[in-house]
Amino acid sequence: MRNRHAVAYWTGFSVILLLLIVAPLVLPEFWRRFLTEILIWGLLAMSSDVLIGYTGMVSFGHSGFFGLGMYGAGAALLLVAPPNLFLALAFGLAAAGVNALFVAYFATRLRDIYFAITTLIFSQIMYVVIFTWTSLTGGENGLTFRAPPLGLPGVLAAPFTPQTLHWFVLAVVVLSYLLLRRIMQSPFGMVLQSIRENEARTRAIGYPVQRYKIVAVMLSGLFAGLAGVLYAIQNRFAAPDFVFFLVSGETVIFNVMGGIGTLVGPIVGAGFFLILREALSRSFTEAYLIPVGIVFIAMVIFMPQGLLGFARKWLNR
Amino acid sequence: MQDLLDIILIQTVNGVVTGMILALVASGLTLIFGIMDVVNFAHGELFMLGAYLGVVVFATTGSFWLALLFATLIVALLGAALQIVTLRPLIGRDPLTTILATFGVSLVLQNYALWQFGPVARNIREPITSHFTLFYLEYPWYRIAIAALSAGIIGSLWLFLKYGRYGIWIRATIQDRVMAQAMGIPVPWVYTAVFAIGAGMAAASGVLFGPLVGVNHAMGLDWILKAFIVVVVGGMGNLGGSILASIFVSLMEAYASIWVSPAQAVIASFVVLILTLLFRPTGLFVPTPK
Amino acid sequence: MSAAPAAAEPLVRLEDVHTYYAKSHILDGISLHIGAGEVVGLLGRNGVGKSTTLKTIMGLVRPSSGSVRFEGREIGGFAPDRLARLGIGYVPEDRRIFRLLTVMENLRTGLDRRGVMEARKQELLAKVFEYFPVLSERRSQAGGTLSGGEQQMLAIARAMMLEPKIILLDEPTEGLMPRMVSQIGAIIDVLRRDGVAVLLVEQNVPLTLAACARVYIIEKGAVRHHAPSSELRASDAVIHQYLGV
Numbered sequence: 001m002r003n004r005h006a007v008a009y010w011t012g013f014s015v016i017l018l019l020l021i022v023a024p025l026v027l028p029e030f031w032r033r034f035l036t037e038i039l040i041w042g043l044l045a046m047s048s049d050v051l052i053g054y055t056g057m058v059s060f061g062h063s064g065f066f067g068l069g070m071y072g073a074g075a076a077l078l079l080v081a082p083p084n085l086f087l088a089l090a091f092g093l094a095a096a097g098v099n100a101l102f103v104a105y106f107a108t109r110l111r112d113i114y115f116a117i118t119t120l121i122f123s124q125i126m127y128v129v130i131f132t133w134t135s136l137t138g139g140e141n142g143l144t145f146r147a148p149p150l151g152l153p154g155v156l157a158a159p160f161t162p163q164t165l166h167w168f169v170l171a172v173v174v175l176s177y178l179l180l181r182r183i184m185q186s187p188f189g190m191v192l193q194s195i196r197e198n199e200a201r202t203r204a205i206g207y208p209v210q211r212y213k214i215v216a217v218m219l220s221g222l223f224a225g226l227a228g229v230l231y232a233i234q235n236r237f238a239a240p241d242f243v244f245f246l247v248s249g250e251t252v253i254f255n256v257m258g259g260i261g262t263l264v265g266p267i268v269g270a271g272f273f274l275i276l277r278e279a280l281s282r283s284f285t286e287a288y289l290i291p292v293g294i295v296f297i298a299m300v301i302f303m304p305q306g307l308l309g310f311a312r313k314w315l316n317r
Numbered sequence: 318m319q320d321l322l323d324i325i326l327i328q329t330v331n332g333v334v335t336g337m338i339l340a341l342v343a344s345g346l347t348l349i350f351g352i353m354d355v356v357n358f359a360h361g362e363l364f365m366l367g368a369y370l371g372v373v374v375f376a377t378t379g380s381f382w383l384a385l386l387f388a389t390l391i392v393a394l395l396g397a398a399l400q401i402v403t404l405r406p407l408i409g410r411d412p413l414t415t416i417l418a419t420f421g422v423s424l425v426l427q428n429y430a431l432w433q434f435g436p437v438a439r440n441i442r443e444p445i446t447s448h449f450t451l452f453y454l455e456y457p458w459y460r461i462a463i464a465a466l467s468a469g470i471i472g473s474l475w476l477f478l479k480y481g482r483y484g485i486w487i488r489a490t491i492q493d494r495v496m497a498q499a500m501g502i503p504v505p506w507v508y509t510a511v512f513a514i515g516a517g518m519a520a521a522s523g524v525l526f527g528p529l530v531g532v533n534h535a536m537g538l539d540w541i542l543k544a545f546i547v548v549v550v551g552g553m554g555n556l557g558g559s560i561l562a563s564i565f566v567s568l569m570e571a572y573a574s575i576w577v578s579p580a581q582a583v584i585a586s587f588v589v590l591i592l593t594l595l596f597r598p599t600g601l602f603v604p605t606p607k
Numbered sequence: 608m609s610a611a612p613a614a615a616e617p618l619v620r621l622e623d624v625h626t627y628y629a630k631s632h633i634l635d636g637i638s639l640h641i642g643a644g645e646v647v648g649l650l651g652r653n654g655v656g657k658s659t660t661l662k663t664i665m666g667l668v669r670p671s672s673g674s675v676r677f678e679g680r681e682i683g684g685f686a687p688d689r690l691a692r693l694g695i696g697y698v699p700e701d702r703r704i705f706r707l708l709t710v711m712e713n714l715r716t717g718l719d720r721r722g723v724m725e726a727r728k729q730e731l732l733a734k735v736f737e738y739f740p741v742l743s744e745r746r747s748q749a750g751g752t753l754s755g756g757e758q759q760m761l762a763i764a765r766a767m768m769l770e771p772k773i774i775l776l777d778e779p780t781e782g783l784m785p786r787m788v789s790q791i792g793a794i795i796d797v798l799r800r801d802g803v804a805v806l807l808v809e810q811n812v813p814l815t816l817a818a819c820a821r822v823y824i825i826e827k828g829a830v831r832h833h834a835p836s837s838e839l840r841a842s843d844a845v846i847h848q849y850l851g852v
Contacts, residue, residue, distance in 0.1 A: 058413055106591060110598070112412065113356050117545050118594065121587050124542060132581050245538060249420055256417055287432035293425035300417045301406045482719050489705050489716050496703045499665060500716040501691035501769060 020170055024163040033234075036166045038274055039173045040230045042267030044247075045254035046177065047223035052252070053261030054184055055216045056196030058112075061103065061119030062251045064126040065221040067243030068095040069228025071130065074143040074238040083148035089229055096225020097218065099126065104217035108210050111199070120245060127243040142239035145232075160233070169230050173267075176223055180263055183219070192216055253296055259306025268307055324575055327456065332571030334460045336564030337467035341522040342540055343547040343559045344471055345515030351554030352491045353508045354412055355404060358419035360519050360544060361537025362426035367392050367520025368532040369430055372439045385524045389517045396516025400509045408505070423537065430534035438531030463525040470521060471560065474514070487511060491554070539583070546590040552600025562601060565589070616679040618643045618773055618804050619664060624673030626663055633659045635828035636673070641773065646795060646805045648819035648836070650812065652850060656828040657808040658700055661775040664806070665697045666690045678772075692720065696766030696774040696803075700781065702758045704765065706751030710742055713750050713761055717768030735764045738797060756787040763794055773804035780811045792818050812850065816840050824849045 020039075024032045044066055051057045072095030073088040080087055099122075107118040130137045137143065149159045150168060160168070183189050191212055194202045203209045232238055241247075250273070258269025276295065280288040303310050346360050370388035375381060403418045478484040490497040490507045498504045522540075523532075530536070543566065551562030566586045574582035593601050617640040626634040634656050641647045649657045662668040663675060666687040675683040682690060691697070696717075705713050714735065718728050736743035739760045745753060750761060759779055766774050776795075780788045788811065795818045798805055809815045815822060816836045824832040824845070832845055839845060 058416065106594065110594060113416065114549065114594070114598075116416065117549065118590075121542065121546070121590060125584060125587050128580060128584060132578065249424070252417065252420070287428060289428040290425050290432065293421050293428065296424070297403055297418055297421035300414055300421060301403065304410070304414060482715070485708065485712050485715055485719070488708060488712075492705050492707055493703055495667060495687070496699070496705070497716065498687040499667070499691055499697040499699075500765065501688050501720060502716060503688050505686075 017174065021167065024166040029162060032162055032166060034274070034278070036169050036234060037231075038271045039169050039267070040227050040234065041250075041254065041270040041274065043173045043176055043230065044224050044227040045251050045258065045266030045270050046173075046180065046263055047220045047227065048251045048255055049260055049263055049266045050180065050184070050192075050216060050220040050223070052255050053263075053265075054189060054196060055192045055213065056199075057213065057216070058116045058252065059119045059217075059220065060116045060245070060248045060252065061107075061121075061123035062220075062224050063243050063245060063247035064099055064103070064119075064123030065096045065224035066228040066231070066247060066251075067123075067126060067130065067238075067240070068099045069093065069225030070232040070238040070242055071095065071137060071143065071228075072225070073229040073232040074145050077145040077148060077232075078143060083146055085148040085150060085233075088148055088233065089226075092229035092232070093222055093225050096221050096228065100218045100221025100225075101214075103221070104214040108213040108217060120248065123243065123248055124245060127240060127245075130243055131240045137240070138238075140240065142237055144237045147233050147236050165234060169234065172226065172230060176226065177263060177267075180219075180223065184263065188212075188215075255306075256304075257296065257299055257306055259308030259310075259312075262306075262308050265306050265308035272307060325572070328571040328575055329568065330456060331460070332568035333564055334464045335571065336567035337464040337471075338522050338526050339540075339543055339547060339567055340560040340563035341467045341470060341525075342519050343544045343551070343563050344474065344556055345518035346541075346544050347548050347551070347554060347556055347559045348474075348511055349515045350548065351556075352487065352494075352511050353404075353408075355415045355419065355512075356412075356545075357512075357515065358416060358541065359399070359423040359426060360419075360515070361539070361541030362423045362430075363392055363396060363516045363519040363537075364523040364526075364540050365430060365532070365534060365537040366395070366426060367523030368527040368536065369434055369439070369523075370520065371524035371527050372532055385521060388524045389521045392520030393513040393517030397509050397513040399516075400512035404508075404512070405505060408508075423541075427534055427537065434534065436534065438533040440528070440531055459528065463529075466525060467522070470518065474518070475556070483507075483510070543586055546586050550589060550593045550601050555600060558600050565601070616676075617641055618645075618678060619806070620674070620676040621660070621664070622674040622676075624660075624663060624670045624675060626659060626668050626670050628659075633828055634663065634670070634673075637825070637829050639823050639830055639833075641804050641806055643772065644799065644802045644804050645821070646799050646807065646819045648815040648822040649806065649808045649825055650810075650815055650822055650846075650850060651825035653810075655825045657825055658777050659828075660825070661697065661699075661777050661806065661808060664690075664775060665695060667697075691717075691769055691771075694769070694772035696769050696771035698762045698766050698774060698776050698779065700777040702762040704750040704753075704758050704761050706749065708750055709747050710750060710753070710761055711746045713765050714742075714768050717765050720769070731768055731770070735767055738794065739764055756783050756790075759783060759787070759791070760794075767798075767803075771803060773806060774798060776805060776807045776809075778808055778810060780809065780814060788814055812846060 020035070023035055027035065044062060047065075048059055048062050051059050069092040072092035076088040076091035077083045103119060103122045107115050107122070110118060131139060133139070147160055150164060151158055158164070184192070191202065191207055195209055195212060199209060228242070231242070254269035254273055255266045256269065257272050258267065259265030273292070277288060277292050280291050284291065299306070305313070342360065342364055346357060349355055349357050367388045370391055371384040374384040374387045378384070399422055403422060404415060407414045407418060478488055486497070486502045486507055487510075489500070489502060490504055494504050497507075547559050547562045547566055550566065551558030551560070566589055569585040569589055570582045573585040620640040622638050623636045624634050624638070625632070625636060637656065637660060649660060651657050659668055663670055666682070666685050666689070670683050674681060677690070677693060677695065705716065708716075714732065718731060741757055742761060742764055745757065750758065753761060763774070763776070763779070779791050783791070792814055795805055795807065807815060807819055816839055819836050821833070821835050822839055823830050826849055831849060834845070
């Protein structure tokens, strides 16, 4: 029974992967870019799922990690010439990682809503600092920089084309997914899920719950930072808007819409939200976020397991 | 030196004034949380809508006091409707869902305001424009008036809870909602009423505060963050604590803005929160930690 | 077998009621009835479902199957506040008075109902203060400052404020001193005199047999034995068999 599910799953996975690989060759540039963005936001949402879906902790501060990944990459690309992809990744991940460590240390002492608010506050602190420290971060205007070439400078450096950029992003997202999936199914991941199910019992059994939570937050923050780096490379700018709370809120929306605890669900959720927003912005040019918000509220009430959960139930009939 | 003392004096009064408004916002939030375990993410937007409605009613009638009255009533009704439509279906579910639902509501309300009123800030004229002398400095009467009004509204709430017939229902429900139901108290309607009261109070704060800054669709977030901080620092569900915390946090911010810009002064409140969470997580002003 | 007149529809009737708590099967086809003004007892060991039976009647637990009727009307799934207004009073185990409300405010939660004249409210208060003078003394004190016995009296008085047709009493003598036990017996007598039915869940067998006309013995979520108290008083064997006392 499980094998049949696994086969069906991986077949579906491969089909979609194939479609995503072929996409940039057939789609017009606008939609190609749109798709790449879905992947990047999906990665951000997936990183948040580690906390919401597997550890049972809602973070409202993921914009902090995302933004720092973005600014870190920007810093690398501006400070070091020639612009170096790996350095951008390193700087971005380091920035996000340090932030994650800091947030993890304070926020994991608290549960539920206090945790969520603390993560929100920390991301707002980041926002205020970035917004006001104009000399370092460009303040309101942010930073602009050039995209690095794919490859090592000096050895092989091919500038990104829209297609290769898309494939690069796709590769990173897929690898992240596989890696996170592996981690969540490992003993470590099992403990996280046990914390979500019943934290008191997990602690009673003898697990150092707070330590696990800290690692979970760091893992989540790093992958969120990775998404930020990708965004910086694709768009070649970093702006404080991306550190603002709204990004964190949208991340949670992607999670809920797609289905928490599934890793792929959030990517689907991101896609659904962005497509919905795009479609509605054509009919309701100004007020399009209102129906989007209403759809979201309706989903929270009537479809709490998200699109993926709903599809799963429907297929199992 | 004299100048610094002057500024500190003025900032103290400013801090208390802002603190009273924040107390009005936070009381509603605390009440809602205390009675139904709902963290109302949309509370800031109710504040913002109150401010906008104040602008509209004022523009139509020219009376600030009518603006205050109508904005409060309309938003209270809106709050009741929101609670019935979006929160009642979620009773008994994971608390995460109410946070998400109210977050969704805040998105809808914010964008509604953006759509209806546009992105440019609006102004309400202060109803009292004269100044008085505070010691030897000039200080606007209006600010004192709003502090007094806020205190009055909070005081009325306290009296209602303590002596009003429905106040007893509310207090009983806060303590033991199951037994309250077993005593015939229609708890679902108590929830709706409390949500409406909280919403009304947020709206009133918005109207009172409106003349001090511009009114714009995004003003909610700042206030909800501050209100959250206050609710935590004051002790979740503790009305008296949240009032003290409001004044404390606002004073900290007022003093901080002597030296840094207001945008950065906000960090003062964050620091207070972090320190509270580290050392007195049940609340700074809660008499004995549970 | 039943001591009550069989022709009239009883005040409360449970028929084959099943309830679950997560995966545990708590009530397993329980059937019983209480007539108007009757005092009926529920005996049984710990954990057999006695409290759950009361909670099911009060609407605090939803039956997954079976019928719960009050005055002939199906009430399964009704909200507790509606049932309180219809005339069911509930005095839970561990009393659960509102600790931060004064004694008077506790009473008012039951007294402040729609359609009750102020005069009637004063009458009810006077009556309850007559039966429980200590409550009158302490009327402005917070509920949490009362002793265990006083809290029990408050819990019963509070339910009486609803002018209910039946009061569900869950282990009222638990944790009380022996001389308070006889007071509980006296209160139950008062209720019977006033025409209020009582469903009494108890561990205290002598009190139950003295106060109740009929007794159901519950085991594993269902009725195993049902007899008038006179019969059970006459022979220890049944009580011994099911309760081991």
